[in-house]
Amino acid sequence: MLQGHLFKQWLLISILIITHFHSVSYLTERSIITPTNRNVTELNSHMLALLPGQPQTYFSSDTLHTDSTDPNRLEAEYPTEFLNNLSFNGCPEHQIDLKIFAPIMLLRNLNPEIGLCNGTMLMVVYLGHYVIKGIIMGGAFDGKTVAIPRIVLNINDCRWPFILKRRQFPVRLCYAMTINKSQGQTLQSVGVYLPKPVFSHGQLYVVVSRVRSPAGLRFLIVNEDGIPSNYTRNIVYQEAFADIQPHVPHE
Template sequence: MSTFTIPEDASTVQPNVADLNAQQALAYHSVLAFVNSSSAERQNFFFLYGHGGTGKTFLYKALVAHLKELGKVVLVVASSGIAATLLPNASTAHSRFKIPLEIDHTSSCNIRKGTPLAQSIVDAYLIVWDEAPMVHRLSFEAVDRAFCDIMNVPFTGVHYKPFGGKTVLLGGDFRQTLPIVPDSGKEESVDSSLTRSYLWNSCMVLHLSENMRVDSSSANNQLDFHGMNFGRWTLSIGNGTMPARSFKENQPADWVEIPEALLIQTVGSPVQTMATEIYTDFQQRYHNISYLTERSIITPTNRNVTEINAHMLALVPGTGRSYYSSDTLHTDAADSYRIEAEYPTEFLNGLSFNGYPEHNIELKVFTPVMLLRNLNPAIGLCNGTRLMVIYLGHYVIRGIIMGGTFSGKTVAIPRIVLNINDHRWPFVLKRRQFPVRLCYAMTINKSQGQTLQSVGVYLPKPVFSHGQLYVAVSRVRSASGLRLLIINEDGIPSKYTRNIVYQEALADLLDIADVAQVCLVFHNFLF
């Protein structure tokens, strides 16, 4: 079995201030200037806005390292478990700040004054929160109310300061998918964004635009579509500026043409074609962890993910093992006996839910799986962590973490009880199962935070929400590592697909790419 060492990038290299580019250095010194300021009128709320590869993680680490050297307290959180594993001593924001899962306009976090957590917030000189755009604005407002209470700062009025006056640096990319709002449309999705919060009026936006990740080799620059190289092309998709057309009358013009160089043509099974294209020499390399780590197929829906994973599993030699869940009902209804009789165990076993394991999980040794829950972020076991299975036991599954800070670490995954509360059913389903699923393929939403060498984007149906196409095409460093297979409504390969961009979600994020302009903005704040 081969071993894998993650390539050095912004998530693993030790930060050195001398290595910061002009935009990173400007943001670095600006945040520190306000952190060290004793003025009551100082700026305390920042947002670091940059697409993948602009070095946000590297900048966070540089700030944290500097303040830690000075003996100052820094709290580091991220909106996803994957992002948290790339940051020093980080945890997920919801677990660190006790953010309620069910939230409304009056919610606050369950942080009691006098507790160690409350004291760590009081002592913190800086709070870093990565991947902020994927969190509902109500969560930030709940944290704001909690911080104001802990810091004894009025929540409203002339003396109000965001987050109780604590210096907070959020970061991320609003071009990516917005917070998930069940059964919602465009208006609800846009309204859930942080830019629609009352907090946004107090935020200073720091822009990063220089891509430090995309390969600048000649092979990567061969793509020339509408006069753009690969990096600019992906950004034009994220910004919604790619030339688009409409194929039906009274329909939005959001269909974009994909360059021929990126397309896969097929005359047979699309799934088989995609699998062969991305998982080359699979029969010889199916057990190679480096090979599995650097590639994946991504697609919009769980149904397509399941289809691709089943196809790949059948190609792995050896006998697999099936793990069946224990499914029971929990209900407070007065007629609980009737509900239990109406929904027998066999019916419960057949239910599938997004983000939860299936009743029947089929695995083989050397297959890749994705963790579906935060089990122990301190050792890399986060929602979204990928592992290669090396042992299939009755009570435990062992695997090796693929990629990220904890790459190569051997860990054990137990069965756990998951409470599934779906508004479609009059009960809470308690499912005891291993919190994993095969991940030769993953949904586009799950791929956020992943950086791969070879990605196949399988689109039997178009994307259905803001930022999904941008996320899909920006998972790779190079155009040579990206391939798309698009199937139109007639079942025929196509070069056109939808690109959904809610411009309302980007309207408040003026792109200041000129360093001289940014310097002028910060000069006005600093002096």
């Protein structure tokens, strides 16, 4: 019964995307919000598959930066295939699949004077070999067509003993976004996908605050067995209430 309800929800989403996939105003006011980057990737891939046409795939060029300690030894220990599989918060993936009319989010400040800032959302209108063109969705530059080039990103992550040099388009699909990335957004309709409880204090408050009215808020909560549920756990630091004195009204 519940699994059938889940299927109907995804079917409804599919119909809406197929109907409005080319509408800037429709996509500007809607998003799916979920806790982790892994969930975001899964949802974005699913939504992209609903669009007509074949995707254009872009692969990054990954090398070790010359400032890395002992780069010759590191190149032997960490081959290119290994570097391609690395993912980092706020950085583009090695493989990016895009289609015309897909919504994307810019991951770097390129040219704030023309609206190309970190977090800017665009609809793709042209996919070339060396440049992507998109229409800015929302904000002061709403409707402006801009070009996005490949850039070189130097990624220094404490988990690895090297600096990664990745040449790629600084974009990511944004049908879905993480709770952290959604901060500052105010939308008409928000779908919250929680395959597990949020993992940090205040995150549930952040996600329900992204929508203008309760009528535009929908939750899909999934329990450990993959079955939709009607409740989730809210993470609260009880220490925050330790020194609060109860109010006692005067007689």
